[in-house]
Amino acid sequence: MGERDNSANRAIFSRDMTRIAEARKFYARLMAANAGSADPRLEDVFAAVPREAFLGPGPWTVVAGNGKVETPSADPVHIYQNVLVSLDAEKGINNGEPFLHAMWIGKVAPKPGEAVTHVGAGSGYYTALLAKLVSPGGAVTAFELDSSLADRASKNLEAYGNVTAIHGDAVVGGLPPSDIIYVNAGVAAPPAEWLKALKPGGRMVFPWRPAERIGLAVMVTRTDKGFACDPFMRSWFIPCIGASAATPSTKIHRDKAARSRKIWLTADKAPDRTATAVIGDVWFSSQDVGGRRSQ
Template structure:
């Protein structure tokens, strides 16, 4: 195997290339944050294709590939695919001085990347509902002075005003409080799971006039507690309709109209675009 630093540097180049971002710091942070520091002692169990495999040894170089690493098999909790996260980070473009809210932080690996990208002057509030994971994240992130780990449910907790909201648990719709927490010009990325067979990554931008959005890739995450079950009155979209979504509205601001692609209580999705002027 390659030396861990060498493997991590090459992995970082691949992640940055797939992020499709002009920000050179993405490569830098993937190269500087050791993934193994957030995953417990090896060997590790990884997912690839439809299979689950144990790494041949505790050599960290095995982690510098596009694999999910099992954190808790019984609960279906993993450290997700680095390639997906590189693409998501490239979409939300965290900048120095910004405030990030990370929902579903797990043991903190992707929180650490976000924390470095908002230095200097920025901060990350990392929400994790599972007590054991939150405690481990707090230990893993102790050296990151701009991170606060919150053991709690982000659906029922107050979120700080945020430039970026980075969600790693699937929702039928973002709770209204998440949308309101976005600052003007703020970005949110979340796994949209409005129906059993519909799983999409959704990018949201708070612009003048509302919340512009764009579904940009397939995405499957574990359900978000408190925001993953549709009520009987919901208007659930097909995948085709979901893909046409271009804006999100609060029903208190605007009632659903004929452009609605999905309706979930206080939040609805529309095929009508909003011109983004950030």
Template sequence: MTEPDEARRFYAKLMAAHAQSADPRIEEAFASVPREAFLGPGPWTVFAGKGRFETPRADPSYIYQNVLVVLDADKGINNGEPMLHAMWLGKVAPRPGETVTHIGAGTGYYTALLARLVEPGGSVTAFELEAGLAARAEANLARYANVDVVHGDAVTDPLPPSDVIYVNAGVVAPPAAWLKALQPGGRMIFPWRPSETVGVAVVVTRRENGFACQPFMGSWFIPCVGASVAGVAARIPTRERAARTRSIWLTADKAADRTATAIFGDVWFSSRAIRADSAR
């Protein structure tokens, strides 16, 4: 087998390529954070395609590939595909000094990458609802001085003002409080799962005149407790209408109009683009 450090450095190059970002710090982050430190003792159970396999032994080189690793088999919770997260990190572009909220931190691996990307001066608040996972994340992230792990419900608990909100659980719509927590120029990335047949990753940017929205790839995550069931009055989009979405609005600020692609209570989605403004 390849030495773990060598395997991780090569894996980091692959992840940086998938990120499609000019930021060299993405490769540095993947190279500096040992994935095995967040997975528990090996051998590990991994998913690839539709199969589940156990690594032959507890050699970290086996998990420096684009595989999901089981964290809680009974609840279907995994450490997600690194390639997907590389693309998300490239899209949301965390910067030094920024404040990040990570929703659905699991055992903290992707939290650690976010923490590296906002150094120096930045910080990460990591929410995890499952008590066992939150305890593991707190232990795993103890050496990251800029991370605060919260065992709590990000749907009902207040979020800190954030430059980046990184969501790792599927929602029918982002709660209004999440949108309000975004700082000017802030970005939120989340798995939009308005129905069982529609799953798309969306990046939202808070501009001076509204929330710009860009669906950019298919994406499936486990449902977010408290934000994964549509109300009876919801207007649920088809896959095509979801893909045409270009902005998100708070109903309190603007009533849904004929451009609406989806409506979920106090949040609605529109096919009308937000014009560019001076927000960074």
């Protein structure tokens, strides 16, 4: 009787694992299609990294519009959709929308051997995806300011040998030289030290919040002619502590912000008539790295 029970349990477990693997595989195909990336590895890593391992025990709370919905059970198939999953409801911290991250990761195009810095790693899910994409030979340094999340990320990422998880402030501590800086907290402007940390050809994607009602995702590329920038979509993230407050005198409209094509350090050049925003020790220009004005 006991042997038959064990066999039945093994069969049920096997069916469950197959069903979850199929859900994850379909989810990965959706992520890759939404990203529009030519890199076939993007689908592979979304299929390989188990999202549920980074969310804590289920059932999970899914953020839907202005409300929240709890999954019917702890079955992982419920979170292989384009849904935000709450990590800390009180602080408003979520495991972000997978479609958005698929697009961002596809845009920064991580390559094997590259050095990535992840600012705002949360519990480490998207850190793990980045770690797989820069393997072999690459490494990820992941910063998380919240102590509880940093502890969770450290444990969740133990299996990823090319990740260093740091409980620390990426704004005041400086960043290591990076091919990619992947920022998951809203900033009024990227600190000058982040820009300086980009290697030649390096890319940074960050949520730009120069004003309360403006939220844009911006891609920055370090070229031999300066920091090219491309505000490519709307985006909202929780504020990055220490880098999220624009000065009271900062006034900017969304259309003007969207015309930004280059970022300057004020130490290198004073703002001129092409400035779309001047914030702290950096400013944004409507003139691109080739000298052309955005209309």
